[in-house]
Amino acid sequence: MYTQSLDQQGSKTEHAADAETAEQLAAFQKRVDAEEKIEPKDWMPSAYRRTLIRQIAQHAHSEIIGMQPEGNWLTRAPTLRRKSILLAKVQDEAGHGLYLYSAAETLGISRQQMVAELLSGKAKYSSIFNYPTLSWADIGAIGWLVDGAAIMNQIPLCRCSYGPYARAMVRVCKEESFHQRQGYEIMLDLCRGSDAQKEMAQDALNRWWWPSLMMFGPGDAESTHSAQSMAWKIKRFSNDELRQKFVDATVPQAEFLGLRMPDDDLKLDEASGHYNFGEINWQEFYDVLAGNGPCNKQRMRVRRAAQDNGAWVREAAEAYAQKQAAREAA
Amino acid sequence: MTTDWPLYEVFIRAKSGLSHRHAGSVHAADDEMALNHARDVYTRRNEGVSIWVVRSSEIVASDPQDSAALFEPAKDKIYRHPTFYEIPEDVGNM
Ligand SMILES: [Fe+2]
Numbered sequence A: 001m002y003t004q005s006l007d008q009q010g011s012k013t014e015h016a017a018d019a020e021t022a023e024q025l026a027a028f029q030k031r032v033d034a035e036e037k038i039e040p041k042d043w044m045p046s047a048y049r050r051t052l053i054r055q056i057a058q059h060a061h062s063e064i065i066g067m068q069p070e071g072n073w074l075t076r077a078p079t080l081r082r083k084s085i086l087l088a089k090v091q092d093e094a095g096h097g098l099y100l101y102s103a104a105e106t107l108g109i110s111r112q113q114m115v116a117e118l119l120s121g122k123a124k125y126s127s128i129f130n131y132p133t134l135s136w137a138d139i140g141a142i143g144w145l146v147d148g149a150a151i152m153n154q155i156p157l158c159r160c161s162y163g164p165y166a167r168a169m170v171r172v173c174k175e176e177s178f179h180q181r182q183g184y185e186i187m188l189d190l191c192r193g194s195d196a197q198k199e200m201a202q203d204a205l206n207r208w209w210w211p212s213l214m215m216f217g218p219g220d221a222e223s224t225h226s227a228q229s230m231a232w233k234i235k236r237f238s239n240d241e242l243r244q245k246f247v248d249a250t251v252p253q254a255e256f257l258g259l260r261m262p263d264d265d266l267k268l269d270e271a272s273g274h275y276n277f278g279e280i281n282w283q284e285f286y287d288v289l290a291g292n293g294p295c296n297k298q299r300m301r302v303r304r305a306a307q308d309n310g311a312w313v314r315e316a317a318e319a320y321a322q323k324q325a326a327r328e329a330a
Numbered sequence B: 001m002t003t004d005w006p007l008y009e010v011f012i013r014a015k016s017g018l019s020h021r022h023a024g025s026v027h028a029a030d031d032e033m034a035l036n037h038a039r040d041v042y043t044r045r046n047e048g049v050s051i052w053v054v055r056s057s058e059i060v061a062s063d064p065q066d067s068a069a070l071f072e073p074a075k076d077k078i079y080r081h082p083t084f085y086e087i088p089e090d091v092g093n094m
């Protein structure tokens, strides 16, 4: 998902140094099992803390980088109505990033360090934002599919065992629903329009469908962090379970639009009521993660430039604050 | 950024008549910027009619380690609750 549970940088090595007693760990697990929320100053296993920092930071970075593909169409939205909506959505994503950075900070990592890790390439963000937005229909497809997939993942995160993360997710989920609906509305408009518009919508679906399915992360058999995250109630459903829910919810929506899913193996299994779908190209997923997606370099270049170009503003604000404080003290 | 700007906790009054409630936090160089950031980050949908911001470092918090000492003593004082008292039904609502 936005977090994709994919960080490879082995933090497991630190484990040996963790002086945690079996009683502490058992008492912690008991609290989690009782659905008690863990709050910042409570005792927690250091691996729980590390897992959350990695996941929340990755989630925050995804929200921030995720502004770029949509920001690409802000100046070219077809009407003022669409432009206002898109602007509000992109602004929301910035807000989501900020809620999440704050939540991660409660675990003892600084904002500065998180940003530095993103800029250096050490921290990951969701693979989905490394695909280009080639047409206006892509803005529809992103809202409908990418925000739709995000909602699937984020709703169970509202019940995450870590209080600040869960609370941030409640706020995010309230805002996401508009994101998905405005995207679907764009698709609806295009599908009710000319042949060329409908074709544009189909083309966007063709390109975004598979990357959207990859957002849920590797299959359960490959997903190394999953079992522990489930036990800690950071995660409530496995990657494959969420992916299936998303497919089941989305296929009928595509049918309503009169669009064809780009998957010849997609078929409703009458017995289970679930859709069977084709094999995901995991090689593509790992390539994008490794930095070789269509837009990885551009996304990082733009993010670094924003950091550099804003430096003087931050310095000026800081100098002003210091001057004001000195004046007050005098 | 030379330093992380100070962290501020944000409290929002959703509408008059309600108390301010913790909404989240923002970084800002000074108090005025903290208010502006809080407005942009936490009230994009009419979530509030009033904002308080306070530097996180100014908050004095109890330690979870002490929570037993602080809060357990209240637990066995059930006579502080109205349900502790049995009033005959004939008396009516009280
Ligand atoms: Fe978001």
Ligand SMILES: [Fe+2]
Pocket: A093, A147, A150, A176, A179
């Ligand atoms: Fe969104």
